[in-house]
Amino acid sequence: MKLDNRKKQRLNIIAVVGFILLVSWAQITWNPFFTRLANVCAIYVIAAVSINLINGYSGQFSLGHAGFMAIGAYASALLYMSPELKEVNYFITPIIWPLSVIQIPFFPAWIIGGLVAALAGFIIGIPCLRVRGDYLAIVTYGFSEIIRFLICNFQSITNGPLGFKGVPQYTNLWWSWGFALFTVIFIKRLIDSSYGRALRAISGDEVSAEAMGINLFKHKMLAFVLGAFFAGIAGALLPSLLMAIDPYYFQIILTYQFIAIIIMGGLGNITGSVIVGSAFAISLELLRVLETPHVLFTLSIPGIPGMRMLVISILILAVILFRHRGLFGQEISWEWLFSLFSRFSQKLRFRHK
Amino acid sequence: MSLLKIDHITKQFGGLTAVSDFYLELEKGELVGLIGPNGAGKTTIFNMINGTYPPTKGKIYFDNKDITQNKPDKIAALGVSRTFQNIRLYPESSVVDNVKVGYHLRVKSSFWGAVFHFPNYVKEENYISQDADSLLSAIGLLKKKGELAGGLPYGDQRRLEICRALATRPKLLLLDEPAAGMNPRETVELMSFIQKIRRQFDLTILLIEHDMKVIMGICERILVLDYGKTIAEGTPGKIQHNPKVIEAYLGTEVSYA
Ligand SMILES: Nc1ncnc2c1ncn2[C@@H]1O[C@H](COP(=O)(O)OP(=O)(O)OP(=O)(O)O)[C@@H](O)[C@H]1O
Ligand SMILES: [Mg+2]
Numbered sequence: 001m002k003l004d005n006r007k008k009q010r011l012n013i014i015a016v017v018g019f020i021l022l023v024s025w026a027q028i029t030w031n032p033f034f035t036r037l038a039n040v041c042a043i044y045v046i047a048a049v050s051i052n053l054i055n056g057y058s059g060q061f062s063l064g065h066a067g068f069m070a071i072g073a074y075a076s077a078l079l080y081m082s083p084e085l086k087e088v089n090y091f092i093t094p095i096i097w098p099l100s101v102i103q104i105p106f107f108p109a110w111i112i113g114g115l116v117a118a119l120a121g122f123i124i125g126i127p128c129l130r131v132r133g134d135y136l137a138i139v140t141y142g143f144s145e146i147i148r149f150l151i152c153n154f155q156s157i158t159n160g161p162l163g164f165k166g167v168p169q170y171t172n173l174w175w176s177w178g179f180a181l182f183t184v185i186f187i188k189r190l191i192d193s194s195y196g197r198a199l200r201a202i203s204g205d206e207v208s209a210e211a212m213g214i215n216l217f218k219h220k221m222l223a224f225v226l227g228a229f230f231a232g233i234a235g236a237l238l239p240s241l242l243m244a245i246d247p248y249y250f251q252i253i254l255t256y257q258f259i260a261i262i263i264m265g266g267l268g269n270i271t272g273s274v275i276v277g278s279a280f281a282i283s284l285e286l287l288r289v290l291e292t293p294h295v296l297f298t299l300s301i302p303g304i305p306g307m308r309m310l311v312i313s314i315l316i317l318a319v320i321l322f323r324h325r326g327l328f329g330q331e332i333s334w335e336w337l338f339s340l341f342s343r344f345s346q347k348l349r350f351r352h353k
Numbered sequence: 354m355s356l357l358k359i360d361h362i363t364k365q366f367g368g369l370t371a372v373s374d375f376y377l378e379l380e381k382g383e384l385v386g387l388i389g390p391n392g393a394g395k396t397t398i399f400n401m402i403n404g405t406y407p408p409t410k411g412k413i414y415f416d417n418k419d420i421t422q423n424k425p426d427k428i429a430a431l432g433v434s435r436t437f438q439n440i441r442l443y444p445e446s447s448v449v450d451n452v453k454v455g456y457h458l459r460v461k462s463s464f465w466g467a468v469f470h471f472p473n474y475v476k477e478e479n480y481i482s483q484d485a486d487s488l489l490s491a492i493g494l495l496k497k498k499g500e501l502a503g504g505l506p507y508g509d510q511r512r513l514e515i516c517r518a519l520a521t522r523p524k525l526l527l528l529d530e531p532a533a534g535m536n537p538r539e540t541v542e543l544m545s546f547i548q549k550i551r552r553q554f555d556l557t558i559l560l561i562e563h564d565m566k567v568i569m570g571i572c573e574r575i576l577v578l579d580y581g582k583t584i585a586e587g588t589p590g591k592i593q594h595n596p597k598v599i600e601a602y603l604g605t606e607v608s609y610a
């Protein structure tokens with residue numbers, strides 16, 4: 001089924017309005033547990049879609065997402081926390097001037113968090129993206145761990161392992177899902193454009209992409225820096241959702257989670273990243289029962305730390321074995337929805353005869 | 354002045370000399386064949402022209418510019434495009450998207466324009482869609498534009514590669530065994546297609562091919578390579594009867610009706 005652009009545009013507007021209404025309804029009526037979970041889902045969606053741009057569409061292998069998120073989280077929090085709050089938090093080692101007095105509104109602080117992460121991506125990219133091979137994976141892994149090390153050790157800037165507590169809660173469903181929607185639309189439009197075709201060409205065959213006039217370095221850098229920016233935004237939303245942050249949140253396992261999501265959802269499949277990203281965040285919360293001790297009929301089961309990741313690893317293996325292209329073969333689009341609908345109604349008519 | 358001047362290039366891989374002291378000048382509009390037995394160094398010459406790797410010795414000039422040390426993307430932008438002996442399409446992309454990749458080097462809009470659909474980008478994208486369709490219809494693949502490139506039959510994949518190369522609007526087109534894997538009927542179609550695009554796009558073509566019918570049928574001039582050295586050069590008629598060529602390459606005398 002072919003839809004013309006004007007009709008599609010109208011459908012898009014209706015969908016966005018519906019989305020805003022849904023988010024508003026959730027924000028107003030849901031209890032704190034559910035809203036928190038829905039916020040975490042949005043953050044996972046942003047992180048998964050953005051790592052999919054780097055690892056899925058342009059065929060590179062970055063392990064830097066946790067590091068970029070840490071940068072976004074700390075850079076933004078340092079900018080929007082009030083001087084008084086900073087003084088309370090930094091009770092062991094005082095915070096250095098001028099960070100001690102700076103305070104800007106949270107929205108520009110979040111954006112700056114994303115930009116600082118993008119800058120870090122740019123600097124890492126300069127040496128790594130010029131050469132072929134797996135250097136990027138090794139360097140981004142190292143980067144991610146070094147960022148955590150730096151956060152732990154530069155106490156007069158980051159407050160070290162103590163992190164921040166009592167961070168004001170600016171993140172709500174409007175912001176988090178607003179950013180998620182923006183990320184999805186931005187990256188979807190990018191990959192549907194000539195630049196996206198160039199990125200897919202690079203991941204398909206670097207040699208012929210370059211022979212067709214595509215500057216490999218420039219385009220890999222584009223995907224990498226944009227991915228880092230959105231990761232920084234995802235990170236920036238975190239402290240002001242959880243109201244606290246510390247360096248342990250950004251261990252490399254966080255990156256592995258996002259990689260697991262894009263493998264299960266399909267490399268280069270945005271629909272998959274969104275759905276599996278949300279499902280992943282929810283199941284992390286639900287599977288928490290596996291790690292807490294409880295009693296099942298008279299049988300007492302001890303909580304085993306790490307059980308959640310074990311279950312998730314098994315799920316990944318199953319997906320790789322049985323559906324190595326990911327769970328979602330098909331991107332959701334209006335055409336797809338309409339053809340599904342018409343097939344469905346045809347079946348119904350058939351039955352009535 | 355010639356369009357392409359290859360000034361005595363040599364390529365060594367470790368101890369192996371793949372191409373030795375190779376010289377060639379291509380005038381604008383020529384269609385020249387490059388033949389020789391397996392491993393003679395033909396593909397290596399293409400790889401040096403398009404910048405995949407630089408020659409060990411010697412220089413390459415295109416349009417009077419020294420391109421010896423340039424990267425492939427830069428050389429493509431100057432107007433050199435190619436196909437590959439071992440087909441290098443983007444198998445997971447659609448047929449039409451493969452062709453559209455060829456237009457990217459001339460896209461002027463930034464990625465901001467592409468993401469936010471600035472009017473200039475929309476204009477460029479519309480042009481790309483229309484032009485890609487007309488290229489595909491010229492080569493007879495328009496009906497398959499939505500299919501995945503990796504699923505096409507061999508002959509179609511070869512033609513799609515030519516189509517993608519044409520999308521970059523080259524002045525010089527390098528074709529590496531375009532008839533390989535094609536059946537006789539497809540080969541005849543290919544020959545007329547090459548001559549058609551040559552006229553239509555004002556192309557200069559350098560052609561590697563093992564199928565003598567193609568080489569003898571459409572080339573004005575032929576170079577014969579053996580162990581990295583040019584052993585003969587001339588018109589198809591002359592090459593066929595050159596004893597050195599017969600010995601090195603054809604083995605026994607072959608006649609062409
Ligand atoms: N990247 C490379 N590294 C090392 N050796 C190479 C490389 N490319 C080509 N060679 C060697 O150089 C020689 C010439 O190879 P080339 O591919 O140019 O031959 P060809 O004339 O195209 O042969 P064919 O007709 O089989 O395609 C061969 O001996 C090959 O093994
Ligand atoms: Mg070859």
